[in-house]
Amino acid sequence: MLNRRLFSAFAALAFLTASSFSAVAQDKSIVVASTTSTQDSGLFDYLLPLFKAKTGIDVKVIAQGTGQALDTARRGDADVVFVHAKAQEEKFLSEGFGVKRYDVMYNDFVLIGPKSDPAGIKGTKDITAAFAAVLAKQAPFVSRGDKSGTHSAELKLWKEAGVDIDTAKGEWYRDIGQGMGAALNTAGAMNAYVLADRGTWLSFKNRGDLEVVVEGDKRLFNQYGVMLVNPEKFPTVKADLGQSFIDYLVSDEGQKAISEYKIDGQQLFFPNASRDPS
Amino acid sequence: MSDSLSAWELIISGDATLYAIVRLSLAVSLSAVAIAVLVGLPLGAAVALTRFRGRTALIVLLNGFMGLPPVVVGLTVFLLLSRSGPLGVFGILFTPLAMVIAQALLVVPIIASLSRQTIEDLWHEYRDELTAMNVGAAGRMATLLWDSRYSLLTALLAGFGRAAAEVGTVMIVGGNIDGFTRTMTTTIALETSKGNLPLAMGLGLILITLILMINAAAWGVRVWSEQRAG
Amino acid sequence: MRDLSSDLPVRLEGVSLRAGATTILDRVDLSIAPGAPTLIVGPNGSGKTSLLRLCMGLATPSEGRISWGGRDALRPGRLAMLFQRPVMLRRSVADNVVYGLAKAGLPRKQRMARMEEALSRVGLLELASRPARRLSGGEQQRVALARALAREPELLLLDEPTASLDPAATRAVEEIITMASQSGIKVVMASHDLGQVRRLAGEVVFLVRGRLCERAGASDFFDRPSTLEAAAFVRGDLVI
Numbered sequence: 163m164l165n166r167r168l169f170s171a172f173a174a175l176a177f178l179t180a181s182s183f184s185a186v187a188q189d190k191s192i193v194v195a196s197t198t199s200t201q202d203s204g205l206f207d208y209l210l211p212l213f214k215a216k217t218g219i220d221v222k223v224i225a226q227g228t229g230q231a232l233d234t235a236r237r238g239d240a241d242v243v244f245v246h247a248k249a250q251e252e253k254f255l256s257e258g259f260g261v262k263r264y265d266v267m268y269n270d271f272v273l274i275g276p277k278s279d280p281a282g283i284k285g286t287k288d289i290t291a292a293f294a295a296v297l298a299k300q301a302p303f304v305s306r307g308d309k310s311g312t313h314s315a316e317l318k319l320w321k322e323a324g325v326d327i328d329t330a331k332g333e334w335y336r337d338i339g340q341g342m343g344a345a346l347n348t349a350g351a352m353n354a355y356v357l358a359d360r361g362t363w364l365s366f367k368n369r370g371d372l373e374v375v376v377e378g379d380k381r382l383f384n385q386y387g388v389m390l391v392n393p394e395k396f397p398t399v400k401a402d403l404g405q406s407f408i409d410y411l412v413s414d415e416g417q418k419a420i421s422e423y424k425i426d427g428q429q430l431f432f433p434n435a436s437r438d439p440s
Numbered sequence: 441m442s443d444s445l446s447a448w449e450l451i452i453s454g455d456a457t458l459y460a461i462v463r464l465s466l467a468v469s470l471s472a473v474a475i476a477v478l479v480g481l482p483l484g485a486a487v488a489l490t491r492f493r494g495r496t497a498l499i500v501l502l503n504g505f506m507g508l509p510p511v512v513v514g515l516t517v518f519l520l521l522s523r524s525g526p527l528g529v530f531g532i533l534f535t536p537l538a539m540v541i542a543q544a545l546l547v548v549p550i551i552a553s554l555s556r557q558t559i560e561d562l563w564h565e566y567r568d569e570l571t572a573m574n575v576g577a578a579g580r581m582a583t584l585l586w587d588s589r590y591s592l593l594t595a596l597l598a599g600f601g602r603a604a605a606e607v608g609t610v611m612i613v614g615g616n617i618d619g620f621t622r623t624m625t626t627t628i629a630l631e632t633s634k635g636n637l638p639l640a641m642g643l644g645l646i647l648i649t650l651i652l653m654i655n656a657a658a659w660g661v662r663v664w665s666e667q668r669a670g
Numbered sequence: 671m672r673d674l675s676s677d678l679p680v681r682l683e684g685v686s687l688r689a690g691a692t693t694i695l696d697r698v699d700l701s702i703a704p705g706a707p708t709l710i711v712g713p714n715g716s717g718k719t720s721l722l723r724l725c726m727g728l729a730t731p732s733e734g735r736i737s738w739g740g741r742d743a744l745r746p747g748r749l750a751m752l753f754q755r756p757v758m759l760r761r762s763v764a765d766n767v768v769y770g771l772a773k774a775g776l777p778r779k780q781r782m783a784r785m786e787e788a789l790s791r792v793g794l795l796e797l798a799s800r801p802a803r804r805l806s807g808g809e810q811q812r813v814a815l816a817r818a819l820a821r822e823p824e825l826l827l828l829d830e831p832t833a834s835l836d837p838a839a840t841r842a843v844e845e846i847i848t849m850a851s852q853s854g855i856k857v858v859m860a861s862h863d864l865g866q867v868r869r870l871a872g873e874v875v876f877l878v879r880g881r882l883c884e885r886a887g888a889s890d891f892f893d894r895p896s897t898l899e900a901a902a903f904v905r906g907d908l909v910i
Contacts, residue, residue: 193534193615202634207618224534224615238523239533343633350635368635396523398531569757571728573773574747583769587760667801 191220192403195232195240197311198341200386201225203361203430208423213410219403227341229309235259235389238396241404244411246311246359246386260389265436266411267420268385269360271315273376274346275301276353289379290323297325300334302354304345307337315384316357322381346372359384361430386431388412411435448642457619462650465623468536468610469603472543473551476599479544480551481592485581487552488560499556505549514609517542521613534615539623542609547599554595558588590662597658604651624650677738677748678824678856679703680725685734687720687880694720696880697734702825706872707847707857709888711864711903716877718860719754722827725858726751747774750818751827755834756810758802763794763813766802770817788820789813792846808839815846819855826850828859832866844869864906868892876900 200206201223210221224234228245232254235243243260245251254260273292275281281301283292296303306313320327327335338348342362349356350370358366363374376382388408393399410416417433424430450458487498519525521533521541532538562584570580585592607625614621616630624647631640680702687695695717702708702725710718723729724736727744728751738744759766767785776784789795792812797805802813811831818826828847832840847870851857861867867874871888876899884891884900895901902908 193617198633202630210618220620222534222615222617222620224617237525238528341633343630343635346635347632366635368637398523398528566757566759568723568728568751568753572726572749572751573770575773579773583759590760 190218190403191222192241192400192407193222193224193239194242194244194407195224195226195234196244197228197231197246198225198343199246199312199359199362200244202341202343203359203365204425205361205420205423205431209416209419212419213407213416216410216415217406219406221407225341227306227308227310227313229313232259235391238391238398241391241400242388242407243391244386244388246384247314248385248387250311250314251387251389255389259392259395261392263387263389264408264412265434266386266388267417267431267433267435268383269431270377271312271357271382271384272360272363272374273355273382274349274358274363274372275355275375277371277373278353279375280353281355284375286376287378289319289376289381292376293319293323293325296334296355297323297330300332302349302352303335304349304352304354304356305335305337306342306345306357307339308341310341311384312342312357312359315382319357319381364425364428364430385434450642451646460619461622461624461627462646464536464621465604465625465647466650468539468623469543469600471540472547472603473596473600475540475544476547476551477596480548480599481555481585482581483548484552484555485559485585488556488563489577489581489584499553502549502553502556506553508546508549510546510606510608511612513545514542514612517545517609517613533613534617534621536614536621538613539610539621542613543603543606546606546609547603550599550602551595554598555585555588555592558591558595559584562588590666593658593662597655600654601651604647675739675745676824677741677745679739680825681737682724682731683735683737685724685731685736687717687724687729688732694880695724695731698880698882700875700882700885702856702858704824704854704856707851707859707870708873708875709867709871710858710860710875710877711862711867712877712883713862713903713908715879717880718862718877719829721877722751722829722858722860725749725825726827747821748824749827750821750823750825752811752814752818752829752831754830756807756814756831758805758810758813760803761801762799763789763802763805764798766813767817767820771820774821776821784820785816788816791819791849792816793842806839808835808842811835811839811843812846815843815850819846819850823855825856825858828857830860830862832861832863840866864904876903 206223214220224231224240226234228247228250231243231245232250234240235254236259243254244266251263255263273289281292281295281299283295286292305316317327336348336354338345342358343366345356346358346362346366347368348354350368350372353371355375388411390401390404390408391399393401412435417435420431420433421429487495517538518533520527521538522528523531523533566584570583575583605625607629610621610623611626611629614623614626616622616626624643628640628643628647631643682698682700685695685698686693698721710721712718720729724731726749759769761769764785767788768781771781771784786795789798792815794809794812794816797809802810805813832843835843844866847857847859859870868888873885873887874891875882876884876891878899884895884897886896891900892904895904
């Protein structure tokens with residue numbers, strides 16, 4: 163009696179397991195290591211169904227910081243990387259892990275800060291001057307600190323502002339080592355400034371007292387690139403399927419789709435694909 | 441999952457994505473517990489019923505591993521399963537199977553440790569009687585496992601709770617891939633990072649409700665069958 | 671004629687049992703043969719339980735030799751033992767008895783009938799489906815008796831089975847033991863209840879501090895004790 167009941171319980175479990183795993187397990191699929199900004203902004207939720215409808219290929223996105231995404235690919239655990247830190251990407255290529263790099267799109271970074279604006283920088287167009295003012299006022303500033311594309315951009319801006327952040331950092335500089343969303347949540351909770359990509363900011367829900375304080379500086383330009391992981395390094399890389407995804411992103415159709423993704427009427431990403439890889 | 445809806449609206453409207461996530465979470469955690477039972481119960485029973493050198497050390501180890509940091513287990517499994525790791529050829533990193541393996545590793549010490557204690561206590565009570573009835577080693581183990589089934593159920597629930605509530609390992613080895621390895625806990629982490637706190641909290645409440653329901657059901661079964669078997 | 675398949679007599683020759691520096695049994699010679707019940711009496715700590723455990727093969731002597739029907743090992747299933755506190759498995763009354771039968775190697779088909787017979791013998795058939803651990807102490811001891819007797823043992827060892835029971839439950843248990851003895855099962859029972867010894871004993875084995883002090887027929891033991899200790903015990907004086 164009890165044995166039979168136990169057996170049915172196990173059978174039910176086995177069925178549940180098998181159905182949940184197989185319902186989503188597709189043989190025609192690729193793994194794309196990408197950034198939190200592309201995922202948290204909702205771009206993939208919009209773009210991937212279009213790609214799937216056209217090609218039947220499932221794209222599994224691992225959303226990490228740019229540095230971590232490139233490391234995932236360096237271990238052979240992804241087929242394609244889609245990130246935004248050109249210097250890191252070129253290093254990846256020169257190490258032989260990537261095949262080619264294609265520009266796909268750009269958006270821009272914005273400096274987010276509390277409405278009270280303790281550094282008094284609201285409305286300035288000069289991002290390095292704004293950074294210098296934050297330092298001068300010792301206003302709270304949240305750094306991603308996770309080797310992501312945004313973190314790289316932030317470090318570059320400190321350098322361009324003539325600040326050696328390693329020696330200048332103090333209690334005002336909060337290095338949290340987390341993703342974009344977590345950084346925005348933290349900044350909101352402690353009325354701090356934070357550098358964010360516009361896409362994530364626009365789709366971010368928990369804004370509280372935060373708003374855009376600096377935008378429009380050319381140095382806030384944020385370029386996204388895509389690369390196929392080198393199948394000669396990792397034979398398991400699905401080169402054909404991965405290349406189809408890249409081809410779609412840089413095609414007229416894919417570029418148009420990117421430009422059509424909007425939140426509250428605002429365009430998040432601006433296609434600028436280079437047909438010829440860099 | 442649409443961001444503009446609250447968690448309760450998602451439940452009421454029968455949101456397909458939400459149900460897929462709940463189902464995946466349950467399937468992963470229940471499979472992990474099932475595997476951990478197959479490994480942990482015989483291990484616990486064997487340690488309870490045998491005497492060997494290093495037994496005390498093994499018991500301390502098992503007890504200590506009940507508190508294994510999920511993130512360390514996740515990282516270890518990640519390194520093992522990565523294409524560059526020793527088990528990379530199987531290509532199971534970033535799949536539900538990887539999450540099952542990682543959670544099973546977290547749960548095995550809990551089940552082995554708690555069942556060892558339970559079975560050893562019962563063995564002290566039964567030893568003379570079973571020996572007098574001339575019960576062999578295999579029969580002893582079967583009898584003790586069966587007769588401590590209600591206490592072992594508690595061990596199972598503790599294991600399930602640990603598996604279902606855990607986010608560190610599944611995030612690392614599953615990759616939180618939408619529609620493939622996204623579980624309740626990783627969804628909550630993701631929605632939190634998107635600043636979608638009401639939805640994240642709502643999903644958290646759903647998770648807690650599920651865990652409570654499973655515990656209540658198991659408790660009901662226990663009370664019901666204890667009344668019949670004592 | 672001696673039955674070659676029998677485990678009786680159980681013979682202890684110069685058997686000592688020690689735990690660390692403590693001597694529990696000291697050079698005991700004893701032979702247990704079929705016949706009227708043997709009651710092992712003596713104050714607490716005199717070694718009654720250990721003697722029974724040795725006979726059951728649950729302990730091995732530190733010195734000396736035990737044989738069962740002339741062999742050095744006992745044959746599984748021919749002996750049964752009841753403990754001071756019955757150990758009920760977490761199952762129904764019926765399943766407790768069936769478990770014992772299964773472990774005695776009785777074919778599956780015969781188990782139900784044998785279980786029902788055994789439970790009616792101890793007057794508990796109507797409680798067959800109840801959880802065994804929810805029964806009273808006296809009822810549990812009767813289930814343990816049914817479980818032991820259903821196996822049709824040659825020798826039934828009992829370790830103060832009524833020590834924690836009230837008079838009514840004690841009487842029920844004693845009646846079953848008497849019935850078992852009359853049906854040809856050799857009963858060996860530890861007790862420190864003089865009234866019980868008078869009611870049940872065919873012969874008495876008297877232990878003091880691990881030594882076999884006196885062995886006699888029941889009437890001789892009570893009427894003409896041959897040692898001072900036995901005389902004091904029979905009078906109801908404290909023997910330590």
